[in-house]
Amino acid sequence: MNPFNYEKLEIARLLRQKTQKDVVKDVGISQSTLSKAEHGLLELSDDMMQKLSQYYDMPIEFFSEMYEVPPVGYLYYRRKLTITNKIIDSFIAKVQIFKAIIDSLMQSVELPDYTLDNYRPSEDLSPKEIAHKIRFSLKVFHGPVPNLSTLLENNGIVIVRFDFGTEKIDGVSAITNENRKVMFINSQMPDDRIRFSMAHELGHIIMHIANPPKSSEEAEREADEFATEFLMPELEIRPMLEDLTISTLATLKRRWRVSMHAIVRRAKDLEVISNQQYRNMQIYFSKKGYTKSEPIQLPIEQPTILKETLRLYKDELGYSDQDLMSIMHINKNDFAEWFAPQPKIIRLQPIFNKSI
Structure with a gap:
């Protein structure tokens, strides 16, 4: 009988959105047998494992990987109540598989060292103050943060963009079994929200992975506060938020590389605009369809570590797609869906000079 990692039976089942x-x-x-097997309390025959392997459409080698399956508690993500547990569980299973793939692939790649310090938010050290410390560590002393994907990857954080299967989760931060920091970003998300989501997940990595918060609500609030100050420092952006119009919003969006929604919310939180002005802008955005797709196309910040790692395996180490599937322990369909280049659809809208 071959040794199997029976915990991975549950991962495969949840990935395929199947119930017991x-x-x-x-x-x-x-x-009863399946439940005990998934908990590692009962071994299954080779024949049954082959049946389950075929049913889940996963290579039998997938169930032979003996790495420890990390607990869900290492994952931090924004969850909306309208997402079903089936979708969330499938998404988490996919993240866990990706984490193992990253550890496997990176054995032949020398990543930049991760050198950022961890901080625990407290009465004496707010997420806003932590954001300033991280900006200083990353040598962003003033002004907008430059290409954030490149900046984070150059500091040892692996960024992965893929389709989460839902548009209601923006990003996830996690740590692999080999202690690699990984940030997963939803490819369904509009480009002008990506930088805020990356900054939000950076907040989780800095503040929460080593110091679990009391609740997910607290973690989300702290990560939002961190991301807002990290991308739009109060002392620099406050003077620019006076007399907001749609036209000045467009200018600010280009400069700070965040969505118009994020800028308006920043103005409200800093009490530069009134609650009524904020509501008027939200109504205007809704009428113009900016809730789903804003005008002003921002530069796309594509992560490169995973793409370059696959290129290295193919071009320099001579691996075929089949070889890569073998070391990843995934099938052809998953490999094509998860790692094939995804073209971006650019939607452009006019912007009007109108005061709110």
Whole structure:
């Protein structure tokens, strides 16, 4: 009998959005046996493992990887209540598989060292103050943060963009078994929201992975406060928020490389505009369809570490796609979906000079 990592049975099942009852009905295994196997309390025969491998459409080698499956507690993400547990569980399973893939691939790649310090938010050290410390560590002493993908990857954070299967989760930060910091960003997200999401996840990495917060709500509030100050420092942006119009919003969006929504919210939080002005702008955005797609196309900040790692394996080490699938322990369909280049659809809208 081959040794199997039975914890990965649950990962495969959740990835394919199957319940234990689905498996019992389709494969011919009792729910008690499947449940005990997923918890590592019962071994299955080689024949049953082959059946499950075929049913989940995962290579049998996937279930032979003996790495420790990390707990969900290492993951931090913004969750909206309208997302079903099935979608969330499938998404988390995909993230866990990607983390193992990254550890496997990076064995042949020398990554930049991760040198950023961890900080625990407290009464004496706010997320806003932590943001200033991280800007200083990254040598962003004033003004807008430059290409954030490049900046973070040059400081040892692996950034992965893929389709989360839902538009209601923007990003996830995690740590692999080999202690690599990884940031997952949803490719469904509009480009003008990507930088804020990356800054938000950076806040989780800096403040929460080593120091778990009391609640997810607290973690989200702190990460938002960090991201806002990191990208739009109060002392620099406040004077620019006076007398906001749609036209000045366009200028600020180009300068700070964040969405118009984020800028307006910053103005409200800093009490530069009134609650009524904020509501008027939200109504205007809604009427113009800016809630889903804003005008002003920002430069796309594409991460490169994973792409360059795959290129190195193919061009310099002579790996084929089949070789890569073998070391990743995934099938052809998943490989094509997860790692094939995804063209971006650019939607442009006119912007009007109108005061609010």
